[in-house]
Amino acid sequence: PGNETGPAPRLTVIGTGYLGATHAICMAVLGYDVLGVDVDPDKIERLASGEVPFFEPGLPELLAKALDSGRLRFTTSFAEAGAFGDVHFICVGTPQQKGSYAADLTYVDAAVTELARHIRGPALVVGKSTVPVGTAARLTELLHKTAPAGADAQLAWNPEFLREGYAVDDTLRPDRLVFGTTSAWAEERLRAAFAPVIAQGTPVVVTDLPTAELVKVAANSFLATKISYINAMAEVCEATGADVTGLATALSYDDRIGGRFLKPGLGFGGGCLPKDIRAFTHRAEELGVGQAVAFLREVDGINQRRRARTVDLVRELAGGALAGRRITALGAAFKPNSDDIRDAPALDVARTLHAAGAVVTVVDPAAVPNARRAYPELTYATDALAAAAGSDVVVLLTEWAQFREIDPHVMGDVVAHRRIVDGRHALDSVQWRTAGWDYRALGRP
Ligand code: NAD
Secondary structure, eight states: BTTTTOOOEEEEEEOSSHHHHHHHHHHTTTTTOOEEOSSOOHHHHHHHHHOOOOOOHHHHHHOOOOOHHHHHEEEEEEHHHHHSSSSEEOOOOOBBOOTTTOOHHHHHHHHHHHHHHOOOSSSEEEEEEOTTTHHHHHHHHHHHHHSTTOEEEEEOOOOOOTTTTTTHHHSSSSOOOEEEESSSHHHHHHHHHTHHHHHHHHHEEOOOOHHHHHHHHHHHHHHHHHHHHHHHHHHHHHTTOHHHHHHHHHHHHHHOOOSSTTTOOOOOOOHHHHHHHHHHHHHHHHHTOOGGGGHHHHHHHHHHHHHHHHHHHHHHHSSSSTOEEEEEOOOOOOOOOOOTTTTTTHHHHHHHHHHTTTTEEOOSSSHHHHHHOOOSEEEEEEEEHHHHTSSSSEOOOSHHHHHHTTTTTHHHTTSSSOEEEESSSSSSSSHHHHOEEEEETTTTO
């Protein structure tokens, strides 16, 4: 990464969760010296010993490679971070506040404050977390107020677009880089910190701080809207006997619309989309432009109604009542190839079924440990066939490849009743119906 304009900057990554651990590991693989910092000593210990504390394809191999190279280390010490780094990436969580739509910025504030105290300068502090627009301006003040006099620290914003399940590829080969900066020096530092990525021809959008913050929430709002749009069409289909999967396929051939994120089903969840659109509506209201994004409340509402509708379908298939019915719930993670259960639609549905008196077994290839910790009242399994034995209704909630490949004849032999709700349009309805199953799906006759 270093070149004729000087040696490569040394990077710290503050907050080593899904985003930060991936960023730290990938930057070390690209050739930078990287220090990962977290307040959670257990997480730091596991990463330092070569264990990725969450499920992400390809990442464990890259962690081993980065540790072997000697370019990646981990610490809980902000003093070490301040002494080591030239460019510091802030990757801590910004969850939804309890009892409000607003983002909880206490972790971001704490990370910047702790880091600022130990900055020797000149240093660039780069926000990567998803934050309400205006946060960077506030953090700039916090940084200047807290950093030692003469430390010469600047703030920049570099929103992150990685998708869990594709995080390595998205980090090494992103669609674009967005740099929110207030000086030529900050832009030069960021270009130096991403030199190998930029050298591949990745487009770089250099802009101001508020635009950089907004790009991320605007992108997530668009994606959430696209999903809820097709799910709103599914609601209309349900009232008319139309088939939303045929509708979506026909729409997708219009390349102004496109087929991506136009998949009807149980809707979105996870640690990003739901809380990001809620924080956006809250922030827009604070700024007096709530009307401009009021539609995002509808987007959220449509998304929530899909969960309720899925429960209704299971109840209908179970003969009108859930109490005592044995339900096999296929999926816990908010999407396949992840063990992330934050705001997972699958677990929301499973818990509602359980609360209505059903006997629910949740099956997931990766997310069972996280799910069990969060919701110990549910029963868990990792093998779908074993879990389905004696089942009254099977409901597919997360479209893992393992579930798509289930043979309806084989599963049909173990269940009590051949009834399935396909919450993700992941199964071949003809194949399941031919095998004698009562197959139901959202938005389809
Ligand atoms: P996460 O909960 O997995 O990780 C956050 C980490 O920050 C945790 O390890 C926590 O211990 C640590 N932390 C908390 N306070 C700290 C402090 N004061 N100092 C140091 N570390 C601290 O969250 P995540 O999914 O990695 O998300 C982080 C941010 O990135 C959020 O703003 C999120 O919206 C954004 N983001 C996430 C993704 C994603 O796919 N996960 C994608 C793009 C953007």
